[in-house]
Amino acid sequence: MEEALKIGKRVFKSRLMVGTGKYPTNEIMKKALDASGAEVVTVAVRRVNLDRTRASMLDHIDTKKFTLLPNTAGCYTAADAIRTAMLAREALETEFVKLEVLGDEKTLFPDNEALLESARVLVKEGFSVLPYTNDDPIMARKLEDLGCAAVMPLAAPIGSGLGIRNPHNIRIILETVKVPVIVDAGVGTASDAAVAMELGCHGILMNTGIAGAKDPVGMAKAMRLAVEAGRLAYLSGRIPKKLYASASSPLQGLIE
Amino acid sequence: MKIRVNGQARDVEDGVTVKGLLAALDIKPQGIAIDINREIVPKSRFEETLIKEDDVIEIVRMTGGG
Numbered sequence: 001m002e003e004a005l006k007i008g009k010r011v012f013k014s015r016l017m018v019g020t021g022k023y024p025t026n027e028i029m030k031k032a033l034d035a036s037g038a039e040v041v042t043v044a045v046r047r048v049n050l051d052r053t054r055a056s057m058l059d060h061i062d063t064k065k066f067t068l069l070p071n072t073a074g075c076y077t078a079a080d081a082i083r084t085a086m087l088a089r090e091a092l093e094t095e096f097v098k099l100e101v102l103g104d105e106k107t108l109f110p111d112n113e114a115l116l117e118s119a120r121v122l123v124k125e126g127f128s129v130l131p132y133t134n135d136d137p138i139m140a141r142k143l144e145d146l147g148c149a150a151v152m153p154l155a156a157p158i159g160s161g162l163g164i165r166n167p168h169n170i171r172i173i174l175e176t177v178k179v180p181v182i183v184d185a186g187v188g189t190a191s192d193a194a195v196a197m198e199l200g201c202h203g204i205l206m207n208t209g210i211a212g213a214k215d216p217v218g219m220a221k222a223m224r225l226a227v228e229a230g231r232l233a234y235l236s237g238r239i240p241k242k243l244y245a246s247a248s249s250p251l252q253g254l255i256e
Numbered sequence: 257m258k259i260r261v262n263g264q265a266r267d268v269e270d271g272v273t274v275k276g277l278l279a280a281l282d283i284k285p286q287g288i289a290i291d292i293n294r295e296i297v298p299k300s301r302f303e304e305t306l307i308k309e310d311d312v313i314e315i316v317r318m319t320g321g322g
Contacts, residue, residue, distance in 0.1 A: 022320070043321055044320065045289075045316050048316060057320050058287055071321055087316050090296050090298065091289035091318060207321075
């Protein structure tokens with residue numbers, strides 16, 4: 001009954017995307033990625049360390065199994081984000097990019113103006129752009145109009161674990177755009193993931209919620225189940241909420 | 257000649273190519289990207305691209321991130 005998740009030309013079975021930052025060890029990361037069932041994993045573009053030869057982090061990720069989604073994390077201007085995306089495309093030979101242009105170090109909220117500017121350029125350059133955006137339906141519409149392959153509204157600030165702070169806006173975004181809506185950032189635990197999926201979101205991208213848990217491998221599995229459960233509940237159509245009780249057992253045939 | 261690589265001042269031989277620089281730095285060309293003075297050098301041109309005095313070079317690759 002479940003249809004696949006389509007982002008641009010790509011098709012995925014899993015609706016959970018996972019970041020690769022902040023794990024206690026590469027070994028734990030590897031196990032957590034497997035436990036999550038994710039097919040898409042995000043990576044960041046950084047300078048090669050010239051002072052000591054370190055094994056590449058990509059040695060720990062099976063690139064035949066996972067689709068790498070490079071991000072432009074840490075960019076504060078459209079120019080830096082565009083340049084980072086181009087470098088990622090060159091390094092990985094992929095047109096896939098999670099576009100992140102930050103406005104402020106404290107909140108890590110997106111800079112809307114720079115986001116639109118860089119999205120416009122990257123779409124024209126042939127990238128499949130997945131923009132990290134505010135939970136703002138107008139921004140989502142503008143990003144879709146520019147040709148982005150999906151929109152990725154934040155649930156709450158990056159790494160905050162606050163969960164879906166504005167479910168109503170997420171619902172309006174879902175009604176506003178036709179491209180997939182992937183909740184990105186702020187998911188803290190399994191119920192947060194389930195809430196996002198029950199709203200009808202097409203997927204979730206998370207990193208800290210898994211990597212920062214006491215047992216990242218256990219949490220990765222919990223998130224996988226929550227995303228699947230939430231999606232299934234959404235597709236199955238929940239009952240309306242009512243103020244008063246309605247009995248589950250028949251009212252007829254009670255003994256006297 | 258003097259160049260800058262990833263924010264560090266470096267002294268390299270005149271006439272060195274991108275390929276030669278990577279070899280000198282012991283960096284394998286797989287999975288990396290390079291820009292010189294903010295211009296990307298495609299992998300297919302590593303061998304023919306000459307590095308010039310005062311070039312500002314960035315060599316990047318993927319690391320863990322969200």
